[in-house]
Amino acid sequence: MTIAGRLAVELPGLKLKNPVMPASGCFGFGDNRYAEMFDLNELGAIIIKAATLKQRDGNPVPRIAETKSGVLNAVGLQNPGVDVILHDKLPVLHKKYPELPVVANIAGATEAEYVKVAQKMSASGMVSALELNISCPNVHEGGMLFGTDPTTARRLTEAVKEVSQVPVYVKLSPNVTDIVEIAQAVAAGGADGLSMINTLLGMRIDLKTRKPILANKTGGLSGPGIKPIAVRMIYQVSRAVDLPIIAMGGIETADDVIEMYLAGASAVAIGTAHFHNPTACPDIIEALPRKLDELGISSLRDLITEVRSAQTNDN
Amino acid sequence: MLTKNNLEIAAQEELAPGIYRIVLHGEFDYAAVRPGCFVMLQLPDEAYQLRRPLAIAASNETQKTIALIYRVVGDGTRLLSKLTPGMLLSILGPLGNGFSLGADNSAEEVLLVGGGTGLPPLMMLAQALNEKGYAVTTAIGFRTASMAFGEKEFEHNGKLLLATDDGSKGFKGNVGELLAKQSVKKYAKVYACGPAGLLQMVQKRFAETETEIYLSLESRMACGVGACEGCVVSTKDGIFNKRVCLEGPVFDGREVIL
Numbered sequence: 001m002t003i004a005g006r007l008a009v010e011l012p013g014l015k016l017k018n019p020v021m022p023a024s025g026c027f028g029f030g031d032n033r034y035a036e037m038f039d040l041n042e043l044g045a046i047i048i049k050a051a052t053l054k055q056r057d058g059n060p061v062p063r064i065a066e067t068k069s070g071v072l073n074a075v076g077l078q079n080p081g082v083d084v085i086l087h088d089k090l091p092v093l094h095k096k097y098p099e100l101p102v103v104a105n106i107a108g109a110t111e112a113e114y115v116k117v118a119q120k121m122s123a124s125g126m127v128s129a130l131e132l133n134i135s136c137p138n139v140h141e142g143g144m145l146f147g148t149d150p151t152t153a154r155r156l157t158e159a160v161k162e163v164s165q166v167p168v169y170v171k172l173s174p175n176v177t178d179i180v181e182i183a184q185a186v187a188a189g190g191a192d193g194l195s196m197i198n199t200l201l202g203m204r205i206d207l208k209t210r211k212p213i214l215a216n217k218t219g220g221l222s223g224p225g226i227k228p229i230a231v232r233m234i235y236q237v238s239r240a241v242d243l244p245i246i247a248m249g250g251i252e253t254a255d256d257v258i259e260m261y262l263a264g265a266s267a268v269a270i271g272t273a274h275f276h277n278p279t280a281c282p283d284i285i286e287a288l289p290r291k292l293d294e295l296g297i298s299s300l301r302d303l304i305t306e307v308r309s310a311q312t313n314d315n
Numbered sequence: 316m317l318t319k320n321n322l323e324i325a326a327q328e329e330l331a332p333g334i335y336r337i338v339l340h341g342e343f344d345y346a347a348v349r350p351g352c353f354v355m356l357q358l359p360d361e362a363y364q365l366r367r368p369l370a371i372a373a374s375n376e377t378q379k380t381i382a383l384i385y386r387v388v389g390d391g392t393r394l395l396s397k398l399t400p401g402m403l404l405s406i407l408g409p410l411g412n413g414f415s416l417g418a419d420n421s422a423e424e425v426l427l428v429g430g431g432t433g434l435p436p437l438m439m440l441a442q443a444l445n446e447k448g449y450a451v452t453t454a455i456g457f458r459t460a461s462m463a464f465g466e467k468e469f470e471h472n473g474k475l476l477l478a479t480d481d482g483s484k485g486f487k488g489n490v491g492e493l494l495a496k497q498s499v500k501k502y503a504k505v506y507a508c509g510p511a512g513l514l515q516m517v518q519k520r521f522a523e524t525e526t527e528i529y530l531s532l533e534s535r536m537a538c539g540v541g542a543c544e545g546c547v548v549s550t551k552d553g554i555f556n557k558r559v560c561l562e563g564p565v566f567d568g569r570e571v572i573l
Contacts, residue, residue, distance in 0.1 A: 033540035036317040057554040064535045064545040066365045
């Protein structure tokens with residue numbers, strides 16, 4: 001099957017009619033009231049909420065704090081566990097939207113847990129790719145700890161790649177000194193693609209209580225405030241590593257999408273924008289063709305080729 | 316079907332120091348509004364990434380208006396309080412389950428308990444219950460007389476018991492102390508909205524009675540539609556197993572853990 005159209009892009013495991021997908025954790029399993037506001041079949045794909053081996057209750061509340069041009073969250077990977085997701089959540093999503101490619105975000109406290117979740121999820125026949133979450137800043141074991149050391153990140157990628165029946169995208173943490181080093185490590189570990197960036201570790205303090213607003217004290221910062229960091233990191237990584245990148249980090253408009261492509265992205269995920277604009281994804285999909293016209297870009301596929309060859313010349 | 320609509324500010328007034336009532340006019344799913352429902356209001360400044368969850372205090376399908384009452388607590392609500400008629404605001408809603416009203420033509424006695432910004436949803440509830448024939452008693456508390464609002468609405472729909480911390484109006488003390496002086500066994504239902512302490516008081520006071528307990532919870536939330544798991548609450552059936560925005564904001568007071 002080939003996918004036609006100016007917005008169509010092809011990444012390992014993902015033949016997308018457009019490059020726009022809700023980011024993990026901002027859209028549940030498609031089982032929320034956003035689904036009343038537009039047809040999820042319009043999406044390029046959906047990245048579902050992180051799955052762990054066992055049910056996780058998540059962090060105490062408050063889990064959400066607003067910042068200027070951003071949001072802090074410390075949900076803590078709350079999810080019903082991979083078995084319930086495979087039994088109750090994914091079949092419903094798949095039945096309602098049979099054409100919608102699903103990317104499953106997976107997390108764990110140990111390598112063994114990641115491997116088991118990857119095995120189960122990738123063998124289900126209901127997901128097109130895995131997004132290996134080595135970058136959640138809100139859990140005290142696993143999560144970001146796997147994404148901040150190159151050797152650990154590489155070993156985990158290798159272990160998951162060994163068992164996965166679908167392509168694996170590794171979701172990178174921006175909370176590192178050198179993200180290129182981590183990207184190179186997971187590329188050497190066999191990653192099929194990268195997903196970047198996860199949230200930045202942050203904190204807000206309540207002036208009256210004199211204590212952090214979030215019960216977890218720290219949380220992950222997302223939203224347009226972090227977009228320049230995402231653009232810079234994608235720009236750096238795409239020049240050093242020959243892997244397709246799903247870009248995320250404050251994307252709200254078609255302009256933002258094109259900026260990510262110019263940095264080196266192949267597809268995009270939308271997260272925090274949903275909270276103020278629940279129809280951010282379809283709005284962006286609708287606006288993209290006009291934006292391509294305006295900028296004299298024939299198709300996103302051509303844009304990817306152009307950007308990648310310009311990078312080679314730079315190097 | 317859930318929609319977001321641009322509603323026009325028809326009026327805005329300060330009811331008490333820092334407490335504002337804003338009336339919005341325009342297309343909205345009025346038929347889906349129940350007492351206890353809320354909306355997510357987007358401030359007209361993109362620096363505010365999160366919509367504000369605000370309870371609906373009144374809804375009028377004929378005039379195409381909804382009224383929201385809020386307290387200025389930070390920069391966002393301060394900005395909202397400065398907005399003037401004619402401006403458009405993006406409103407997502409109605410959201411949440413709303414209060415369970417029970418049968419029509421009931422003569423049962425019901426009690427509403429509120430404090431602070433917990434009052435707005437109770438105003439709409441008092442009217443709906445009164446129209447159904449219930450004998451409504453409302454017990455509300457304020458810090459001091461000048462902070463009081465909503466008395467007229469509650470008196471119009473039943474009996475009002477008012478408390479102020481400093482005794483400048485009505486009973487001297489908080490609502491809990493006021494209710495301690497009353498027999499509450501006669502109430503078939505109690506509905507409460509307000510700070511956690513007030514809800515816990517109601518839970519405790521009615522624990523040994525046959526009264527149905529409905530508590531409307533407040534929470535920091537991001538999406539308002541059940542997507543982000545930001546506003547979870549625990550019940551007897553599990554830890555963080557319910558979302559205030561989707562399964563709530565009204566919960567069975569014998570199930571929810573505060």
